[in-house]
Amino acid sequence: MKFEQQLAVDQLSVYISKTEEILARNSAKIAQEYLENVLENKPEASILLATGNSQLKFLDALISNSKIDWSRLKLFHLDEYLGIDPEHPASFRYYLREKVEKRVEPQVFHYLEGDTLEPLRECDRYTKLLQAQPIDLCCLGIGTNGHLAFNEPPVANFNDPYWVKIVRLEKETRQVQVEQGHFSYFDQVPQYALTVTISMILSCQKILCFASGNNKASIIQRMLKGEINSSCPASILRQHSKAILFLDWESAKLL
Numbered sequence: 127m128k129f130e131q132q133l134a135v136d137q138l139s140v141y142i143s144k145t146e147e148i149l150a151r152n153s154a155k156i157a158q159e160y161l162e163n164v165l166e167n168k169p170e171a172s173i174l175l176a177t178g179n180s181q182l183k184f185l186d187a188l189i190s191n192s193k194i195d196w197s198r199l200k201l202f203h204l205d206e207y208l209g210i211d212p213e214h215p216a217s218f219r220y221y222l223r224e225k226v227e228k229r230v231e232p233q234v235f236h237y238l239e240g241d242t243l244e245p246l247r248e249c250d251r252y253t254k255l256l257q258a259q260p261i262d263l264c265c266l267g268i269g270t271n272g273h274l275a276f277n278e279p280p281v282a283n284f285n286d287p288y289w290v291k292i293v294r295l296e297k298e299t300r301q302v303q304v305e306q307g308h309f310s311y312f313d314q315v316p317q318y319a320l321t322v323t324i325s326m327i328l329s330c331q332k333i334l335c336f337a338s339g340n341n342k343a344s345i346i347q348r349m350l351k352g353e354i355n356s357s358c359p360a361s362i363l364r365q366h367s368k369a370i371l372f373l374d375w376e377s378a379k380l381l
């Protein structure tokens with residue numbers, strides 16, 4: 127497996143590839159080998175998937191090249207806008223149905239029902255589903271403001287007693303969604319979302335986190351060189367010994 131550079135920042139492993147394409151190929155191989163290993167020792171495995179641009183090439187490489195037995199996998203996801211219809215193209219359920227579920231046949235895909243009329247009950251339902259088994263693999267992206275899932279700075283709680291909660295989205299997060307073309311204007315982006323918490327993420331057995339491109343360079347610098355605190359929620363990954371951060375040259379350029 128060829129990464130141009132490998133380093134450790136506290137307990138976090140950081141693998142750097144020249145391009146996002148190489149990064150996707152190599153990280154998909156790591157994910158595949160890890161899942162094969164898990165499935166040698168138990169009948170089924172559980173994966174918590176992220177959405178966003180940072181996941182696209184990885185998911186494509188994982189799905190198109192691997193020999194994973196998806197029928198033995200239970201799938202979950204990190205977050206969803208509150209009040210969004212599952213058919214809305216910006217909804218994370220839409221993304222995951224189109225990019226994952228239509229291409230593989232998992233044993234089950236448990237979706238966060240963002241359009242529920244009873245959000246607290248939905249948090250409770252999803253918490254119970256997540257707690258029913260260990261989550262073997264968690265995939266993550268990092269927001270330009272350092273958020274993990276929708277745990278926004280500075281309110282993200284590293285010791286959250288909850289596993290799924292309702293959060294208010296930061297202006298920057300909502301603005302980025304417009305810039306990326308997911309919504310036409312700022313007020314169209316929902317103000318609230320459901321998200322798994324940092325405590326939930328840290329309970330996962332293995333974490334693969336992806337960040338590439340110039341627009342992630344300064345937050346990656348803060349994540350890896352700044353203090354570990356909730357002003358950059360992603361910095362907490364430095365305390366997870368089974369987490370790998372995959373970067374390309376552009377996102378790693380300020381290290």
Ligand SMILES: O=P(O)(O)OC[C@H]1O[C@](O)(CO)[C@@H](O)[C@@H]1O
Pocket residue numbers: 176177178179180181204205266267268269270274275276
């Ligand atoms: O992958 P992107 O588009 O860079 O976004 C960063 C992360 O923030 C989220 O939008 C919020 O969870 C994720 O879907 C994503 O992985």
